[in-house]
Amino acid sequence: MAGQGPAELVLIAAVARRHYLQDRSKVEIAEELGISRFKVARLLDAAREMGLVRIEIVRQGTLDLDVSAQLQERFGLTHAVVVDTPDRDATTVRQQLGEAAAHLVEEVVTADDVLGLPWSRNVYAVVSALNRLAPAEVVQLSGAIALPDFDSSAVDIVRRAARLSGGRSHVFYAPFVLDDAASADAVRRQPPVAEGLARARSVTVAIVGVGQWAPGESTIHDLLSAAEQAELAELGVIGEVAGVFFDRDGKVCRPSVADRLVTVDEDALCGIPEVVAVVSGAAKEEAVRAALRGGLVQSLVTDAELARALLARS
Amino acid sequence: MAGQGPAELVLIAAVARRHYLQDRSKVEIAEELGISRFKVARLLDAAREMGLVRIEIVRQGTLDLDVSAQLQERFGLTHAVVVDTPDRDATTVRQQLGEAAAHLVEEVVTADDVLGLPWSRNVYAVVSALNRLAPAEVVQLSGAIALPDFDSSAVDIVRRAARLSGGRSHVFYAPFVLDDAASADAVRRQPPVAEGLARARSVTVAIVGVGQWAPGESTIHDLLSAAEQAELAELGVIGEVAGVFFDRDGKVCRPSVADRLVTVDEDALCGIPEVVAVVSGAAKEEAVRAALRGGLVQSLVTDAELARALLARS
DNA sequence: CATTGGCTTGCTCAGATGAGCGGCGAGTGG
DNA sequence: CCACTCGCCGCTCATCTGAGCAAGCCAATG
Structure with missing residues (x-):
């Protein structure tokens, strides 16, 4: 031969x-x-x-299309975009991820869509990088968390998107996490909040971050006491998306902590036909894998590191 | 688009x-x-x-098949083999060229062929690298030149090839270059020589080196006096193959110096259906180009340097 | 010398493919 | 509001291509 x-x-x-x-x-x-x-x-x-012909799919700018396509195929995703930056700096990666996701959103969202945006640093990066948007309605999916080095509320995110789209926006001012269930309940009962969260059921496209239940990998995780962190971990919580917790299989959990959050409820989130997760870092592999398994997200925008980690096993 | x-x-x-x-x-x-x-x-x-798919023909060992195929196509060659060595050392290159050419000869020569071999360092390298050979007849095409650092006669080359093939061999002992035409004539009239050279007309495959008419690029050139070197250059001689001189267009020349050589005559050489030139070094570009143009050689075994030079222009 | 087995070659026919064409819808200017 | 243009889409038909098959070739073997 x-x-x-x-x-x-x-x-x-x-x-x-x-x-x-x-x-x-x-x-x-x-x-x-x-x-x-x-x-x-x-x-x-x-x-x-005999391997005499070598064929490869070439990278386009910062996009690794080959790995994107592999990811999309392997996990049956609607969309997959893998950004490959030589730079490993978290801020740079977040920004490039944001740009890529913004382009995706610009391309995918039509006037008939309803765009849902929770508070998240990655979601903020996406909306910051948006340049134009079809005249879709924009809906706020969660309250906000004030971070020392990060000065944007959930409202800012939604407003900016709505301004670009020229569509209607639905915002409310509320914290993401409260001290106890009663306070959260009270906030949720306020008409703007209740109304806003109710609109989540009409959302057709959401952009979300993914938190893994580990120090530094989820803003919510880091806000809780060590006891609570451990409690959720024992319940099998591996990650969260817009404050909705899930276990290793991607099955949604509802720990008592969830009562203290002002965010979209799990049924509404699961009902969104197209949830785009914007995530980076191999450390979040487990959470992303679970979210995919549970069908919580349909599309991914990631960095090369996470993409490779996801493809490496299974 | x-x-x-x-x-x-x-x-x-x-x-x-x-x-x-x-x-x-x-x-x-x-x-x-x-x-x-x-x-x-x-x-x-x-x-x-948009150049998203990249296809390339991969190198196989030391063979650059892509360039080989280009060379073959561009010059309408029967065979082309380009050896790409990282090493630039002349001896190493000659050896690798010899191996590649030997493999080609092993593949191409059949029992029905008659193999013609002139004296040449490159031809020696080829025959040295030969491992097996179809039972073809082997014919000596020229006398030999004694070189200080090179201890093989034309006879040795032919004998080795014949031994490998198991076919008949036709050898004669004679110098390649003599001092004057009369001496050369005398040598040529000797029965073994005359008979051997007459057999050149039945040769079907010849392996040859190519000399460019410049110092260090042709053994014959370097054996002549400065006056003779200049004389031939003025006649338009650009190179020689087995002691047959040709000009820039590959047209055969017959300067008086030719009368002093004991080698195949030009008609016989031109009548060989398949002449394989084993050549290396960009310095020989002109001579090789001319030999190709004149149809003196049908196949090439070269190093990457010469191959690229040949492909670069025209 | 005949046989056999492995290998290569070219054929048939069904399914895949490319070039060119007309239809449809979005955007545009009157 | 309508006509126009332009780009995208899918169709038809002729050509190209792949899978499987049978004939020829070579070499080793009985």
């Missing part, structure tokens, strides 16, 4: 050149080289078999 | 992956992705147009 001598090898290369590089038809090549088209086909098979 | 958003790009990549990497049919891909086969075809066109 090994094309023995150099003459044979060069013939194979000649055929491969003509077919792949100059893409001529096999019949044409056969006529030119004075061999049968079957022989041409067999030489081409041989060429591929 | 530019596939705008990332979703489109990833779709194109997904299609390209499936088609080129997993080679599935377009119909199949269309069904899987829920688009028409025409769209698949158009996406693939787009992918190639």
